[in-house]
Amino acid sequence: MTTLSPYDSMSPVNQAAYRAKGAAATLAPLPRAAKDDALLAVADALEVRASEIVEANAQDVAKAREAGISEGMIDRLTLTPERVRAIASDVRDVAALPDPVGEVVRGSTLPNGIDLRQVRVPLGVVGIIYEGRPNVTVDAAALCLKSGNAVLLRGSSSAYRSNTALVRVVRDAVGGAGLPADAVQLVPGESRESVRELMRARGLVDVLIPRGGAALINTVVQESIVPVIETGTGNCHVYVDADADLDTAVEILINSKAQRVGVCNAAETLLVHQDIAPAFLPRALDALAGAGITVHADERVMAYAKDSAATVVEATTEDWETEYLSHDIAAAVVDSLDRAVEHIRLWTSGHTEAIVTTSQQAARRFTQLVDSTTVAVNASTRFTDGGQFGFGAEIGISTQKLHARGPMGLPELTSTKYIVTGDGHVRR
Structure with a gap:
């Protein structure tokens, strides 16, 4: 047998x-x-x-x-x-x-x-x-x-x-x-x-x-x-703080969103402190228009879009949780850094969040409060990558906390x- x-x-x-x-x-x-x-x-x-x-x-x-x-x-x-x-x-x-x-x-x-x-x-x-x-x-x-x-x-x-x-x-x-x-x-x-x-x-x-x-x-x-x-998926945020340098903020936003839209470390949501919104948003919207990005905006962002060449549509609740992987970004004005953190906590996928600021205090508070695999200070979200971190090609970016986290x-x-x-x- x-x-x-x-x-x-x-x-x-x-x-x-x-x-x-x-x-x-x-x-x-x-x-x-x-x-x-x-x-x-x-x-x-x-x-x-x-x-x-x-x-x-x-x-x-x-x-x-x-x-x-x-x-x-x-x-x-x-x-x-x-x-x-x-x-x-x-x-x-x-x-x-x-x-x-x-x-x-x-x-x-x-x-x-x-x-x-x-x-x-x-x-x-x-x-x-x-x-x-x-x-x-x-x-x-x-x-x-x-x-x-x-x-x-x-x-x-x-x-x-x-x-x-x-x-x-x-x-x-x-x-x-x-x-x-x-x-x-x-x-x-x-x-x-x-x-x-x-x-x-x-x-x-x-x-x-x-x-x-x-x-x-x-x-x-x-x-x-x-x-x-x-x-996890990459619903990544860029927060522009009240003390951000405008040129730096625009450059980081466009790189985070538009350098390559179909990847998990591309930014999908822009949050702007109300104090800097009048100076920043007109420039940001024009830059996003130049990059071919459609903005899914809340009411406060919409108010700055009237004289912009940007394609702007009204944001829905679904926009805040969406990983677009396309030429789209959600955008909102927030009252404070803490409000930005609250928004991120509610909608993030836990991948990467960035703050643009010249304030060390704001940067420190943001990095302490935001619980994602990577928190970037004055740097593009696109850096969350095994190759960029010096690890070589990555197997993935873990958004859980057991065994491995991040690239x-x-x-x-x-x-x-x-x-x-x-x-x-x-x-x-």
């Missing part, structure tokens, strides 16, 4: 997770040099095979345009030769980063002579569920490989051809470098059932990280039986274990 392996009765998704678990066991003890060599091979392969990747991406972009997807989302989907080269450069940056695996977090010799060390270890198998941003495919693969994890990638159907091409290139490079190709896999299937199976793969998948809009994130958080690291780099892709070394010690 033949005994079947559990693998034989598994679904394709669980089979992929089973293979990933085996690959993770191989990766975990590897020295840094082996992982770095594989990453450098990936970077080279991306550049050599860029035309193959861009060609596949063009099919996704064409399909997205036919479906009427917004320009902001299409920008997130699009890969150009320059963007592929930038992704390859990010992979090289990850290779150059310190390897967190094996780092001693803390250690001591106990009074009884036992040596105790807490060391970083890989999480194991990391599942990433994300929307139409194919650069995430490579970022996630690179960070997981560097931290000794296997990764299961489940992107959106809108980027299926792009992700398939990218994973093919990465797997070929990883396997060619002597590492298990199954350390990087695209989750089989394009249906929602494959996502549900991934969320149920407890015991095969160690953690899930959703990246995308509120609907995707809420679905994964609420339905997954696999532990989830929640990466998640290599250390956040590890757990720890304790190593206890004795000399015949027994407990009395």
